Amino acid sequence: MTPNDWQMIRKSALFNRLTDEAVRDFVTSNAIVDVERGALICVQGEPAEHYHIVLQGLVKLCRHSAHGQSAVISIHGPSQAFMEAETLSSGVYSATAEAVSAVRLVKIDASNLRQRIGRDPELALSMLGSTSIHLKVLLEHVEKLKILTGPARLADFIVSLAGPQTGSAEVVLPYEKQLIAGQLGMTPESFSRALSQLRRHGVQVNRDRLEVKNIDSLREFIARSM
Amino acid sequence: MTPNDWQMIRKSALFNRLTDEAVRDFVTSNAIVDVERGALICVQGEPAEHYHIVLQGLVKLCRHSAHGQSAVISIHGPSQAFMEAETLSSGVYSATAEAVSAVRLVKIDASNLRQRIGRDPELALSMLGSTSIHLKVLLEHVEKLKILTGPARLADFIVSLAGPQTGSAEVVLPYEKQLIAGQLGMTPESFSRALSQLRRHGVQVNRDRLEVKNIDSLREFIARSM
DNA sequence: CGACTACTTGAACAAAATCAAATGGGGTGG
């Protein structure tokens, strides 16, 4: 385990309230795994035996339905966890996790986790915190899918990348446009057109670099589309 | 507290694993509240001081955004809980809860709950189970919003009302069509038209009663729209 | 009876998906 690994683990919602010893005790070094791009980390419907925390790279969570269609649910980067809830209730993965880039992650044994939760109330609360963050993210996801148009969802995505800044900003798209399109619930074509539309609102595009003239005017555009 | 109240509480995901004493100890009778139709039970953004379990009636959860628009997130009936996650993490309600009909519910004090979770691991696991159910529901919600068309989402809703039966079935819409429309992410007009379309697939409409000739052909229609 | 509300229907419009084709790097093998 590298110092960076340790740092990511410590930052995660599950472990950031615990003591060093508790965490070290938990994460045995053999639980760290490297996975190549495109590999499936978990498959929807299979027994949920591990909880995961990303150390490096990006993981895509998607649901797929009987007829081969699939929907991107979320993207997880370093220090973020996924598949917590499954390991504790249904016992079956409710989505498929795929490595979007080369990925390094910690796999934590589910039954081990369950046992420790029973013994350590602080861990239980951390776990609840972690799942409730995911719940909130999904809540916002649904809200935006229902209320905003495509271009507005993209604008919202860009604003969230820019963070709390005001005025002008340079934003770099964190992954492929296709994938962002999927996450925002549209086709790559629609994404491309949405991006074109945003030019009128002060967004200049250069590959994966976006030059935003005025973030607040983007925010205003979002508000107008509701 | 009526026997029915007690039954609903015992059936809830939070309490169904606990002993009678533990539950009785928890739910003091003064925590039971009756609320009239249309009343707001929680307001998005306000401090989350209570966790809720529905005893009678229906509660609608919605998110609303700055510009007055709102999106229905979910509908909760007897024995279902809502706002669990909030009481344990952010400390602020992340949605607004409104009584869709006359509602009777239990309000459980958040700080009390937190304390008990710290002492009782079994309760912590129940809580995790309860939130992870909500997580799964939302996951499916997102999937369907992204993959299915309006009429297909409605068909899916009807199929889920019918349950596991096959062949023909009579289904009664559990609440107003407007509300179902909102939940499925469409306007009342679109809902009405979607329902008309389903006539071609063997659904006869009479007020809130639906006569489905063959549920499997509805399922097939859903699959085809993907 | 009359007002209210939920629902339905129609027509015009807007948004997004689809199909098809062009563009344009990035990398591979010659």
Added chain:
DNA sequence: CCACCCCATTTGATTTTGTTCAAGTAGTCG
């Protein structure tokens, strides 16, 4: 180093889907 291919992205044309606005129907409750 260059030609070539692969893949992501863009663009155009068309169709599908869904919204909006407007009007009409019907049941309900006072």
